[in-house]
Amino acid sequence: GQQLNQSPQSMFIQEGEDVSMNCTSSSIFNTWLWYKQDPGEGPVLLIALYKAGELTSNGRLTAQFGITRKDSFLNISASIPSDVGIYFCAGNNAGNMLTFGGGTRLMVKP
């Protein structure tokens, strides 16, 4: 099946620093989504990307849909302690099934 490779697996940063994480795939996706998951909670949608090359922002978050449709990155600027959590990319390919990446665990030191 389709696989999404997400990196890095974990990051431990200082409050105020910028963060970047990315996902790559060997196959094309029509939609890329970025979710955040807090411990014991469900994934919460952060940003959805619908067009190749699209760059979208949501507050301090910026995400881009790669032009080849095989990759996406998520940037968080000026990190704060509540940014702590696991960030997942997910791809949708004209069907109903979301394929998730392995997640990036973000830890922020105050």
Add this chain to the structure above:
Amino acid sequence: EPEVTQTPSHQVTQMGQEVILRCVPISNHLYFYWYRQILGQKVEFLVSFYNNEISEKSEIFDDQFSVERPDGSNFTLKIRSTKLEDSAMYFCASSEQGGGPIQETQYFGPGTRLLVL
């Protein structure tokens, strides 16, 4: 803001027992989904449901699993005879419709943590 809700939040059961996990999708949504997440692993698709029938399912969704929309608001996942390896977080999700990428965006519930002993 409308949200997906799930009950119970936690369920402990004995191996071999049947469990039913319940979800209330967002009210104007027409597509419903179940995913699971084994502890420490990524979220995996189980099944999607539209117009009272399964539209897609993964290899995980074998004949021990079934889904149902028993009324106009609930969407359930039944596991007939639970196994130890069914222990996981189970997430319900819903989307507005399948007519385009924006309408297909899936929103997740908080999950049910299932522990099979």
